[in-house]
Every structure is written in C-alpha cells, then in structure tokens.
Amino acid sequence: MNNIQKYTINGHSVWRGRLNKIDGQKVDNGPHFTIRPLSGNDAENMGILSAEIYRHLGLGEECFIHKHETSYYHQAIKNPDTQYIGVFVGEKLIAMSYLKICRNHQQFSDEIPNSPLNFFKTSDTRIAALGADSVLPAYRGNNLNQIMIDYRLELAKNLHCNGAASIIDRSNHWNMPPYFNNGFRMYATAIDPADGGKIALMHHNLKTKTDLPPRGVNVHFASFNLIDKLLARGYIGCGYNKETSTLTFVQSNQRPFVKQNIILAVYKGKAYNF
Numbered sequence: 001m002n003n004i005q006k007y008t009i010n011g012h013s014v015w016r017g018r019l020n021k022i023d024g025q026k027v028d029n030g031p032h033f034t035i036r037p038l039s040g041n042d043a044e045n046m047g048i049l050s051a052e053i054y055r056h057l058g059l060g061e062e063c064f065i066h067k068h069e070t071s072y073y074h075q076a077i078k079n080p081d082t083q084y085i086g087v088f089v090g091e092k093l094i095a096m097s098y099l100k101i102c103r104n105h106q107q108f109s110d111e112i113p114n115s116p117l118n119f120f121k122t123s124d125t126r127i128a129a130l131g132a133d134s135v136l137p138a139y140r141g142n143n144l145n146q147i148m149i150d151y152r153l154e155l156a157k158n159l160h161c162n163g164a165a166s167i168i169d170r171s172n173h174w175n176m177p178p179y180f181n182n183g184f185r186m187y188a189t190a191i192d193p194a195d196g197g198k199i200a201l202m203h204h205n206l207k208t209k210t211d212l213p214p215r216g217v218n219v220h221f222a223s224f225n226l227i228d229k230l231l232a233r234g235y236i237g238c239g240y241n242k243e244t245s246t247l248t249f250v251q252s253n254q255r256p257f258v259k260q261n262i263i264l265a266v267y268k269g270k271a272y273n274f
C-alpha cells in the first residue's frame, strides 16, 4: 500500500514510501515520504511537531506524549541509547518516534513506569522501549506509525535487542493495530503514575517466535474489567479488529519475562502474578 523501498545512506537506514491520504482524503499518486534517523539538526522541527501534536491531543491520546521545546530535543538526541526517527515530506517533519535501549529493569521502569513485568532474564538482556509515537493529524491514516514501528524493530535487531516494549493508553485504540500488526502482544495492564490513566503493556519477542492458538476471545477494547480478568487467567492480547473495536485474547503459557513476586492482575479479590 505504501510501497516502501529501503536504502542505506551514510550507514543509516532510509525508507521511502508514498502517502495515500492527506487530511483524511484519498490521493492518487500521493507525495513521497522519507523515514530516517533524526539528529541535532532536526531539533527545531521536533519542537514544532511536538507542539502541534500536543495541541491536537484528544481523550486517550495523552499517554506519555509530552510537549517538549526545541532545547529538550537538543539534549535528548545526544543520549547514545536513544534513537529518534522522523518521517519527512520534502523538508517538513510530519511524524516522529523513538527507540531507547534499556539494559536493566531500572532503566526499563524509567521508560515504562509501573510495569509489573521484568524482561531482564540475564545481564546481557537489552529491551528497546518504543515511545513518543506521533503523526500530524493531516497525515494520519497512512499507516505511518505501523511503518515507524517496523523501522524501529529493524533498528532494535541491529542493536542486538532481545525484545521491544511499549505502552498504550487503553482508550487509544488507534495505536493498537500498528503494534499488533508488528507482532506485539499485550501482557499486562497498569496505572500511569503521571496521570492515573489506564495503560497496557505491549511486548514483542525479537529472539523467539511463538505460535499462538488460532482462536481466541474477542472483547471490546473499553471493557477494562473483563480484559483484566482475562489477563489474570493467563490470556494475552494478540490482535485488534477495527470493524468491531475488539481485542482478541488467547491463552498461552509463552511468557518472555521473569516470574517475580509482583501482582499482574486481581480477579475476584485474588492476586495473580504468574
């Protein structure tokens, strides 16, 4: 659909594709977009994009999307463990996101607070935390976040990460298909300490591919209590149906995290930690 072509330019991965929609309207032979890593030279554009995204945030989209000034991006981009990527149409930055390498549970918790899961089975485990997924409203509907996640997963593999993780506001059903379509699964829910919002933890195992049962249970994404019960019973989320606004849960004992004494969910007054 987006006709993605991949290149390596000056040692960096550069992807090129075509837009199919602008301002929600289909366009034939739409303009090209380019995805590439961002550098300090892009900080001003990142500040502008951030302000624009923040201005349009709706209910359920607030999750960990913060408004940052150009000066913040000048600093953030210097962190060798953080890689920002951007989508450009001509010179205009229309979307961005980042990948941050976490080397231990403490670093992971800084990125994904209140996570009840510990993925650090060995001292050489690296998890790529994906965040700040943002597409300007005029360019939504082009699968740009799905493509940015795909791009960051490739980056994570090149950086020898064992897995990738992210959090989604549980009301943000727009950001669920991009993750599920890239092989992420929903393992747990938590409360966002920043605003008390309900969040879901998504993880993709980059080292081991596990097959899941072909059939599952479909639940409306906003049935939070029912979803918590399913997670408490050992189900994991593996798909989202846009037509019915439902999440699919299947039962699986394939768990990529360390069993620890942390409550994952509470069902009928009983705490479960798997």
Ligand SMILES: CC(C)(COP(=O)(O)OP(=O)(O)OC[C@H]1O[C@@H](n2cnc3c(N)ncnc32)[C@H](O)[C@@H]1OP(=O)(O)O)[C@@H](O)C(=O)NCCC(=O)NCCS
Pocket: 021, 053, 057, 060, 061, 062, 063, 064, 065, 132, 133, 134, 135, 136, 139, 140, 141, 142, 143, 144, 145, 146, 167, 168, 169, 172, 174, 175, 177, 178
């Ligand atoms: C999440 C986000 C990056 C997804 O954008 P995207 O990659 O363009 O989304 P898609 O291409 O998968 O969009 C699929 C459909 O959902 C619609 N859609 C996407 N995001 C939407 C939103 N925030 N509000 C309303 N509709 C939205 C698209 O218009 C498209 O509709 P269509 O099928 O009729 O064309 C974007 O909504 C965004 O930037 N949101 C604000 C920041 C945010 O919430 N980030 C995630 C933090 S957890």
